[in-house]
Every structure is written in C-alpha cells, then in structure tokens.
Amino acid sequence: MIFTLRPYQQEAVDATLNHFRRHKTPAVIVLPTGAGKSLVIAELARLARGRVLVLAHVKELVAQNHAKYQALGLEADIFAAGLKRKESHGKVVFGSVQSVARNLDAFQGEFSLLIVDECHRIGDDEESQYQQILTHLTKVNPHLRLLGLTATPFRLGKGWI
Incomplete structure (x- = not known):
C-alpha cells in the first residue's frame, strides 16, 4: 500500500530533516491526536541514513508504528515482550520502552x-527508563539524534517540552 503524506505531515518531515542538517540538538514534532504521527515516524525512519530505534510506552503504539512502516513495503524489527518479539538487529527497530530498558545489552x-513517540512522557529523572536508553545509545554513538513526537507538548508541573 502506498501512502501519500498530507501537506502538514510533509512539512513536519521536511522541518525535521532541515533541523538535523543544521543542529545537533533534539527536535520535537507536535501533531494533534489522529493527525498521522505514525506515518511521519515511518517516513523519517525510511529516510534515515543509519539505524533507527523508535520507542513507544505501550505495545499498541509499537505495533501501530511498525504496521505503518511495513505498509510502506519496508521490513523492521520489533523489540517488545508484550508482542512476544525481541529482534534488535534491523536497520529500524520498533520497541517498547520497558523491554528495551531491561535489555540494553541487545542494543550494542x-x-x-x-x-x-509520546515524548511528553519523558521525565527529568536521571534513572528513568528513557534516560537509561538514551545514555546507553549515546555511549555507542555520541552523535545520536533525538526526535520526539507528541500531541501534548505541555507537561503539568514542568511546562513546555
């Protein structure tokens, strides 16, 4: 199945690529619920030159993001105990935060x-699973790019992402 990005999705992809060409700092894409974040993720993963890890906090989002990527005719791994799959060697890996954080040795x-995905869930706690994963991946590649997607860029008690 062939998907065509909507203009606002293509703008998000283009803005992200332009950002990472010019900056090493993390980027955030804000799209409302139902706006097709999974398709934006799939397109960015497809365009990436190196390996990509896509994290989500629930298995349903892992499966949804993986399905959109596969719908582009591409293969990717899944690393999520809740989906009974632990594959981590592909160019693109869709994983649950919990499973990846518990198995960092599989991501060498x-x-x-x-x-x-749902990056508003990332806390400030240095010991959080998100931070453990980020620390591990940046040890292997100090030039790792970080991209978050969310529909809610404002966190109660913490402010804007």
Whole structure:
C-alpha cells in the first residue's frame, strides 16, 4: 500500500530533516491526536541514513508504528515482550520502552536516530527508563539524534517540552 503524506505531515518531515542538517540538538514534532504521527515516524525512519530505534510506552503504539512502516513495503524489527518479539538487529527497530530498558545489552550496534513517540512522557529523572536508553545509545554513538513526537507538548508541573 502506498501512502501519500498530507501537506502538514510533509512539512513536519521536511522541518525535521532541515533541523538535523543544521543542529545537533533534539527536535520535537507536535501533531494533534489522529493527525498521522505514525506515518511521519515511518517516513523519517525510511529516510534515515543509519539505524533507527523508535520507542513507544505501550505495545499498541509499537505495533501501530511498525504496521505503518511495513505498509510502506519496508521490513523492521520489533523489540517488545508484550508482542512476544525481541529482534534488535534491523536497520529500524520498533520497541517498547520497558523491554528495551531491561535489555540494553541487545542494543550494542550504533543507532543514528532515536525517535520517541509520546515524548511528553519523558521525565527529568536521571534513572528513568528513557534516560537509561538514551545514555546507553549515546555511549555507542555520541552523535545520536533525538526526535520526539507528541500531541501534548505541555507537561503539568514542568511546562513546555
């Protein structure tokens, strides 16, 4: 099945690529619920030159993001105990935060891009699973790019992402 990005999705992809060409700092894409974040993730993963890890906090989002990527005719691994799959060697890996954080040794290869779906869930705690994963991946590749996607860029008690 062939998907065509809507204009606002293509703008998000283009803006992200332009950002990472010019900056090493993390980027955030804000799209409302139902706007097709999974398709934006799939397109960015497809365009990435290096390996990509896409994280989500629930298995349903892992499966949804993986399905959109596969719908582009591409293959990717899944690393999520809840989906009974632990594959981590592909160019693109869709994983649950919990499973990846508990199995960091399975992620020894270099990733060029870490995409976090529902990134408003990332806390400031240095010991959080998100931080453990980020620390591990940046040890392997100090030039790792970080991209977050969310529909809610404002966190109660913490402010804007």
